[in-house]
Amino acid sequence: MTHLDRFAVLAANGRAARRVLEAAGPDARSAALRAAAAEIRTRAKAILDVNATETEAARARGQTGAFLDRLTLDAERLEGIAAGVEAVAELPDPVGGERRRWTRPTGLEISEVSVPIGLIGVIFESRPNVTADAAALCVRAGNAVILRGGSETTGTSAALVEAMRAGLRAAGLPEDAVQTPPDSDRAWVTAMLSLDEDGCDLVIPRGGKSLVAHVREHARVPVLSHLDGVCHVYVHAGADPDKALRITLDSKMRRTGVCNAAETLLIDADCAPDLLPVIAGALAGTGCALRGDDAARKLVPGMETATDADWDTEYLDAILSVRVVDGMDGALDHIAAHGSGHTDAIITEDDAAAARFLGQVDSSVALHNAATGFSDGAEFGYGGEIGIATGRLHARGPVGAAQLTTGKYIVRGTGQVRGSWPR
Amino acid sequence: MTHLDRFAVLAANGRAARRVLEAAGPDARSAALRAAAAEIRTRAKAILDVNATETEAARARGQTGAFLDRLTLDAERLEGIAAGVEAVAELPDPVGGERRRWTRPTGLEISEVSVPIGLIGVIFESRPNVTADAAALCVRAGNAVILRGGSETTGTSAALVEAMRAGLRAAGLPEDAVQTPPDSDRAWVTAMLSLDEDGCDLVIPRGGKSLVAHVREHARVPVLSHLDGVCHVYVHAGADPDKALRITLDSKMRRTGVCNAAETLLIDADCAPDLLPVIAGALAGTGCALRGDDAARKLVPGMETATDADWDTEYLDAILSVRVVDGMDGALDHIAAHGSGHTDAIITEDDAAAARFLGQVDSSVALHNAATGFSDGAEFGYGGEIGIATGRLHARGPVGAAQLTTGKYIVRGTGQVRGSWPR
Numbered sequence: 013m014t015h016l017d018r019f020a021v022l023a024a025n026g027r028a029a030r031r032v033l034e035a036a037g038p039d040a041r042s043a044a045l046r047a048a049a050a051e052i053r054t055r056a057k058a059i060l061d062v063n064a065t066e067t068e069a070a071r072a073r074g075q076t077g078a079f080l081d082r083l084t085l086d087a088e089r090l091e092g093i094a095a096g097v098e099a100v101a102e103l104p105d106p107v108g109g110e111r112r113r114w115t116r117p118t119g120l121e122i123s124e125v126s127v128p129i130g131l132i133g134v135i136f137e138s139r140p141n142v143t144a145d146a147a148a149l150c151v152r153a154g155n156a157v158i159l160r161g162g163s164e165t166t167g168t169s170a171a172l173v174e175a176m177r178a179g180l181r182a183a184g185l186p187e188d189a190v191q192t193p194p195d196s197d198r199a200w201v202t203a204m205l206s207l208d209e210d211g212c213d214l215v216i217p218r219g220g221k222s223l224v225a226h227v228r229e230h231a232r233v234p235v236l237s238h239l240d241g242v243c244h245v246y247v248h249a250g251a252d253p254d255k256a257l258r259i260t261l262d263s264k265m266r267r268t269g270v271c272n273a274a275e276t277l278l279i280d281a282d283c284a285p286d287l288l289p290v291i292a293g294a295l296a297g298t299g300c301a302l303r304g305d306d307a308a309r310k311l312v313p314g315m316e317t318a319t320d321a322d323w324d325t326e327y328l329d330a331i332l333s334v335r336v337v338d339g340m341d342g343a344l345d346h347i348a349a350h351g352s353g354h355t356d357a358i359i360t361e362d363d364a365a366a367a368r369f370l371g372q373v374d375s376s377v378a379l380h381n382a383a384t385g386f387s388d389g390a391e392f393g394y395g396g397e398i399g400i401a402t403g404r405l406h407a408r409g410p411v412g413a414a415q416l417t418t419g420k421y422i423v424r425g426t427g428q429v430r431g432s433w434p435r
Numbered sequence: 436m437t438h439l440d441r442f443a444v445l446a447a448n449g450r451a452a453r454r455v456l457e458a459a460g461p462d463a464r465s466a467a468l469r470a471a472a473a474e475i476r477t478r479a480k481a482i483l484d485v486n487a488t489e490t491e492a493a494r495a496r497g498q499t500g501a502f503l504d505r506l507t508l509d510a511e512r513l514e515g516i517a518a519g520v521e522a523v524a525e526l527p528d529p530v531g532g533e534r535r536r537w538t539r540p541t542g543l544e545i546s547e548v549s550v551p552i553g554l555i556g557v558i559f560e561s562r563p564n565v566t567a568d569a570a571a572l573c574v575r576a577g578n579a580v581i582l583r584g585g586s587e588t589t590g591t592s593a594a595l596v597e598a599m600r601a602g603l604r605a606a607g608l609p610e611d612a613v614q615t616p617p618d619s620d621r622a623w624v625t626a627m628l629s630l631d632e633d634g635c636d637l638v639i640p641r642g643g644k645s646l647v648a649h650v651r652e653h654a655r656v657p658v659l660s661h662l663d664g665v666c667h668v669y670v671h672a673g674a675d676p677d678k679a680l681r682i683t684l685d686s687k688m689r690r691t692g693v694c695n696a697a698e699t700l701l702i703d704a705d706c707a708p709d710l711l712p713v714i715a716g717a718l719a720g721t722g723c724a725l726r727g728d729d730a731a732r733k734l735v736p737g738m739e740t741a742t743d744a745d746w747d748t749e750y751l752d753a754i755l756s757v758r759v760v761d762g763m764d765g766a767l768d769h770i771a772a773h774g775s776g777h778t779d780a781i782i783t784e785d786d787a788a789a790a791r792f793l794g795q796v797d798s799s800v801a802l803h804n805a806a807t808g809f810s811d812g813a814e815f816g817y818g819g820e821i822g823i824a825t826g827r828l829h830a831r832g833p834v835g836a837a838q839l840t841t842g843k844y845i846v847r848g849t850g851q852v853r854g855s856w857p858r
Binding site (some may be wrong): 232375 | 543626681816850
């Protein structure tokens with residue numbers, strides 16, 4: 013059998029399981045997640061042993077630093093994973109709720125309710141925590157999931173998947189609601205992206221740019237993906253200096269490798285002479301390199317020069333580009349030209365200016381007087397996230413369990429027809 | 436310049452226009468649509484003249500019947516188009532409304548608002564009315580649109596597009612919010628489906644199966660599409676006989692060529708001996724051919740035999756397949772195996788049975804005691820529809836202006852950061 017044929021079997025199993033999962037109701041799905049968390053704890057030693065073997069092998073192949081760190085589980089991290097699954101179990105049920113209801117002149121009563129999407133494929137890199145996060149969010153919303161993780165931690169992922177499946181069984185639900193291919197052959201990715209009508213209803217790539225680009229290039233199925241996070245902090249002339257300082261520092265330097273970190277500081281010409289030297293000094297003090305336009309460099313001697321490419325770059329590093337803008341129009345124009353529609357913040361005490369920025373900036377998350385790092389599923393109260401979507405369809409911004417549902421119309425009548433019968 | 440290069444110019448114009456359209460607010464967008472309707476009326480003779488030339492040419496090429504009828508405008512149909520544009524102008528504003536709002540323990544106040552999707556491409560066949568319908572719905576929701584219609588009515592579509600553009604100008608809005616390529620070369624379709632990040636945010640194919648299949652096969656951009664409408668009427672044992680009769684007749688025979696027409700009647704074994712002969716007789720009286728399973732054929736002598744293929748067929752004709760089922764489970768299993776997730780109805784006076792069917796049938800529109808023809812944008816009160824989506828992402832069911840929006844998160848803070856600064 014080809015990988016496509018074998019994937020079709022997984023997909024058929026998943027599609028059958030998800031129908032049962034939807035019908036079983038929210039309490040059974042939560043119970044399965046609580047049982048899965050218990051299974052993760054019970055199996056902790058076996059999971060950590062597999063992970064130790066895999067991380068050792070990666071180290072032997074020369075992997076180091078942040079990459080190796082992301083592969084690695086320890087008792088504390090594993091407990092964090094189990095607790096995360098439990099937190100998702102306690103979320104409000106994202107399925108079945110009424111989004112809206114109205115009555116037509118015909119007497120028909122129409123309501124739109126939330127229902128599971130169906131079968132979701134998740135393609136991710138070697139980050140074991142994603143296995144449990146993604147499975148928990150999918151199951152909570154009544155979806156089945158097929159998880160294809162990175163090759164360095166296939167065994168760790170499989171052990172976590174087995175714990176999730178045991179949790180499903182314990183709750184009387186079909187274990188095939190959570191599946192993973194038996195090995196890390198890239199042909200599974202190709203199959204997941206190719207199988208159209210009988211395959212996944214949605215594929216979510218979670219990882220770096222090359223993974224996401226590959227998925228978008230080859231997918232025959234709908235994709236919910238994250239592209240660049242070129243996020244801006246705009247310090248408006250009406251900004252409170254202390255807020256401007258702390259929010260810029262936090263947005264850039266709290267964690268530099270994450271998609272919601274700021275990459276560009278825009279600052280109004282009116283306040284730049286007072287504020288920019290202070291902010292730049294504080295940033296430099298935390299190890300951040302600055303690259304500015306001419307106006308910024310005049311105010312901060314020694315600042316490197318920003319090239320045109322800088323404005324479009326997601327550094328994911330301790331580097332910040334800095335531009336002095338001529339008021340709100342300049343800031344909005346810059347973001348429209350160079351932003352990635354991910355997350356942008358304005359710092360100001362001027363409510364009218366804030367309202368204009370929040371209304372006009374075309375970002376999935378627009379913030380006023382808050383750091384860009386709050387563009388995050390956990391910070392939104394979603395109990396985690398399966399990613400931050402930068403596309404414009406279905407969901408934008410942090411994707412939690414509620415975003416893994418779709419709509420369904422229920423129409424209640426009393427015998428209405430459109431024609432006159434018998435005729 | 437290649438068609439791709441030339442399409443990129445249209446797309447850039449559209450993307451610039453849509454930013455102005457969004458900022459201009461709902462009153463300006465409604466004013467543009469009212470002005471466009473007036474322009475359609477003012478230009479009626481010129482539009483009808485172009486259309487007469489095109490329909491005559493199609494007739495000369497041997498086109499007849501329903502196809503030719505769909506190309507043809509007359510004064511009454513054109514007035515209907517203008518009135519439809521006005522109706523969309525009077526809809527509640529679908530943009531800017533708050534979908535939900537909540538406050539986090541951090542003090543952040545988060546709201547999700549509706550915003551335009553952006554630039555929408557619509558690919559349709561030679562149906563002039565779609566030009567104005569689609570343009571009006573897109574503009575009402577703050578989107579720019581590029582319309583690529585069928586080759587038989589390129590001139591008619593262009594004349595209607597010119598009226599829409601004149602309406603935009605009259606309201607002080609950029610005319611490039613509504614564009615159409617200068618000719619009907621299929622290369623425009625290829626370009627629309629190929630241009631990724633700088634092109635359309637969404638492409639909507641509106642037409643027959645081969646068009647939709649082509650778009651899904653080749654699109655590198657998100658697609659909202661309609662596939663089959665294999666719709667069911669399920670007559671439950673608890674059905675009121677008169678409702679069962681009228682709803683079945685209306686669902687099948689009101690218009691047979693539309694996607695929300697019923698293709699299969701499922702009837703409970705308990706009531707089939709009483710009801711099926713009556714329903715079958717009435718259907719036969721309207722010219723409907725019936726194809727049944729063995730149980731149905733025993734009750735209705737002379738009924739043709741349904742083959743396995745019948746259960747999966749969208750006839751779009753005066754043909755109905757008929758199956759006697761053993762209660763709710765049989766009906767739900769049949770629809771799960773053979774339905775297309777479009778529209779399905781149950782006829783019953785038993786509210787518990789209705790609730791189970793409405794909850795478990797996996798259709799974009801599930802109806803109780805109402806004909807399948809009510810699965811329609813106008814009947815939903817959407818002022819029209821750009822199609823009925825059968826995919827599971829973004830929107831399912833009738834797509835009106837409100838479904839041509841996406842979400843955006845607005846986060847209001849008072850200086851919140853996630854770390855502690857300066858550190």
